[in-house]
Amino acid sequence: MKTKRLVKIEEYIHTKGSATLDELCDYFGVSKNTIRRDINIILQDGSIEKVYGGVKSVVNYGLTPFEHRNIVHATAKERIAQLAAAQIKPGDFIFIDSGTTTRSIIDYLPNDINITVLTNNLDIMNACALHPNIALLSLGSHYKRETRSFVGLHMEAKLSQYNISKAFMAATAVSIHSGVTNSDLMEHEIKKNLVQIADEIFLLVDDSKFEKATLLTYMPLADVSTVVTNNPIDNTYRDFFEEQQIKLLIAE
Structure with missing residues (x-):
């Protein structure tokens, strides 16, 4: 379940370009502590970065089907x-x-x-x-x-x-x-x-x-x-x- 949520969070951020922590909490139905832990895992690979109050994508994945x-x-x-x-x-x-x-x-x-x-x-x-x-x-x-x-x-x-x-x-x-x-x-x-x-x-x-x-x-x-x-x-x-x-x- 956690792995699936991480994938969805990553896709959501790259699709929207940026997201606040409150927005992610509401959308995925989890606590702010959980979102912070998930974000810290995704941050390790450098595809997103922290901004005031949330995170933003630093790459356009552009995955062709x-x-x-x-x-x-x-x-x-x-x-x-x-x-x-x-x-x-x-x-x-x-x-x-x-x-x-x-x-x-x-x-x-x-x-x-x-x-x-x-x-x-x-x-x-x-x-x-x-x-x-x-x-x-x-x-x-x-x-x-x-x-x-x-x-x-x-x-x-x-x-x-x-x-x-x-x-x-x-x-x-x-x-x-x-x-x-x-x-x-x-x-x-x-x-x-x-x-x-x-x-x-x-x-x-x-x-x-x-x-x-x-x-x-x-x-x-x-x-x-x-x-x-x-x-x-x-x-x-x-x-x-x-x-x-x-x-x-x-x-x-």
């Missing part, structure tokens, strides 16, 4: 997903992040492959359910329609029990300076904890994502093991990947 984002660069995303799927071997325990590029990975796996998949994305769960030899584990407790994924707070304890061999991660934007970023507070919580426990991190991004940044950095770009993208990229990034010993896979 999932079905619309899936149309943009669709061919490139399919090729990236196919190349990423080729990196999965029988016996792997993998995490597949929620995203319009990562969602197609399962479609390119052999029907009889024997692996374990951990995910928080509804479409990936449905795809895994069609593979009899895939053991499926899920994350998150609250369904977020905008991203077709399940989210939640305080994931450290739950994730620490898993030995993830490969994590296939999505991102809203990527840059050398800002790292690997996303725009959703609740998904950020899962991403930043997951990449800390995975043996290998595969970053799946089409060429439109480079040299951009959004609000929340969930890992430095140097922490990525392999970048899977679709077009030859700028030499600045090629040099950086070589220097950091990051493998680069190009989906032609």
Whole structure:
């Protein structure tokens, strides 16, 4: 219930632009002490800031609906997903992040492959359910329609029990300076904890994502093991990947 309320409070503030504490208390039917505790949690990720008598949004999340984002660069995303799927071997325990590029990975796996998949994305769960030899584990407790994924707070304890061999991660934007970023507070919580426990991190991004940044950095770009993208990229990034010993896979 608390996680769901935090999501709703965050969405309310970003939709309205700002809100007083009294307004939030009335709208969500909770005490001022409860609102203050909730606000303090959301403040930790920097998406809002305190103002006199309340809080205001410091970013326009601008989340494009999932079905619309899936149309943009669709061919490139399919090729990236196919190349990423080729990196999965029988016996792997993998995490597949929620995203319009990562969602197609399962479609390119052999029907009889024997692996374990951990995910928080509804479409990936449905795809895994069609593979009899895939053991499926899920994350998150609250369904977020905008991203077709399940989210939640305080994931450290739950994730620490898993030995993830490969994590296939999505991102809203990527840059050398800002790292690997996303725009959703609740998904950020899962991403930043997951990449800390995975043996290998595969970053799946089409060429439109480079040299951009959004609000929340969930890992430095140097922490990525392999970048899977679709077009030859700028030499600045090629040099950086070589220097950091990051493998680069190009989906032609």
